[in-house]
């Protein structure tokens with residue numbers, strides 16, 4: 001198996017997962033601008049609360065085959081590949097995903113002695129690959145969109161659902177090597193591979209997340225109707241989902257889609273769709289807003305029903321998924337904002353929090369006190385922790 005020198009830029013969910021699976025067969029440099037994060041990893045601690053990542057950093061730390069650094073000086077000079085996994089956050093002013101960090105990294109690579117092949121893993125706004133082709137004619141740039149899920153990032157990376165290689169040069173002899181670079185890391189050897197142009201790869205990523213968002217809002221809308229009509233949404237959804245063309249998965253009601261990717265990727269498509277004769281994408285973004293408003297109003301109705309004199313609303317957990325420590329754009333944050341705007345007092349129980357300096361709500365660390373003092377407990381995902389106070393819990397989760 002060919003051993004390559006690979007620099008991974010951005011030690012987040014994507015960069016760490018990619019660096020771990022590539023480290024089976026290759027020499028890795030993991031580079032991040034965040035000094036604290038780098039020091040943490042060097043000392044054997046994962047900056048992300050993920051079992052596979054924690055296990056990996058405990059044993060690997062910093063060594064000759066896996067270097068962790070926040071110093072970019074000379075790191076690209078001897079690399080065969082650079083994998084870029086920096087954030088592309090939603091930029092409200094440009095109505096697009098922000099590629100500033102990505103372009104900064106490419107500028108640094110451009111100035112290296114012998115520029116390596118660039119593989120972009122960050123989610124791209126539509127048209128970026130065309131822009132990069134014109135701006136950096138001398139560089140070989142590929143877009144391999146990422147589909148991992150937080151909470152199972154490393155496992156997903158070893159078990160790709162598909163490998164998409166977006167290139168603006170179909171004849172490039174690098175495509176074959178990129179293909180084996182990824183396929184060599186896989187648990188199974190029947191991974192579908194698709195070679196596309198840059199724009200098609202960009203759309204595959206954005207449409208995949210749009211479809212997932214659509215599934216969430218679709219089943220949530222069934223749940224809204226069922227709750228209003230006092231019907232069992234679980235039975236309805238299971239009945240619908242047992243059609244194999246629909247599938248009995250990814251269908252459990254929630255407060256709305258959220259997380260890092262679905263909100264920003266659907267917004268990216270929404271803006272493109274402003275110029276198109278099409279309705280689904282704009283509707284799905286609006287449907288998620290409507291769902292969150294409906295949930296907040298239902299909580300308020302419940303509070304009024306219990307007639308507590310000074311009601312305290314408890315929010316049990318902020319994470320979007322059971323196994324994730326990520327709160328970015330969690331749907332429940334919007335619900336908290338609506339409740340607080342309406343003048344309700346909110347307290348949050350979130351054991352995985354690092355810092356809530358930017359939030360206005362109060363945090364309670366003692367679960368027993370939380371359960372005792374709250375008039376109502378709101379849980380996007382139900383937990384055994386709450387079974388003894390079931391009558392106080394408002395959730396749309398199945399349990």
Ligand SMILES: NC(=O)c1ccc[n+]([C@@H]2O[C@H](COP(=O)([O-])OP(=O)(O)OC[C@H]3O[C@@H](n4cnc5c(N)ncnc54)[C@H](O)[C@@H]3O)[C@@H](O)[C@H]2O)c1
Pocket residue numbers: 009010011012013014015031032033034037085086087088089101102104105121122123124146147148149150260261
């Ligand atoms: N998180 C996911 O589930 C997921 C899934 C698919 C795709 N993606 C995409 O992958 C990209 C990265 O996402 P993530 O969740 O891993 O992000 P993250 O925020 O967890 O990590 C990004 C890391 O990049 C570092 N960074 C920022 N600018 C840098 C620079 N100029 N040089 C070096 N390091 C820099 C940050 O310090 C941070 O550690 C985004 O475009 C995202 O949309 C994420």
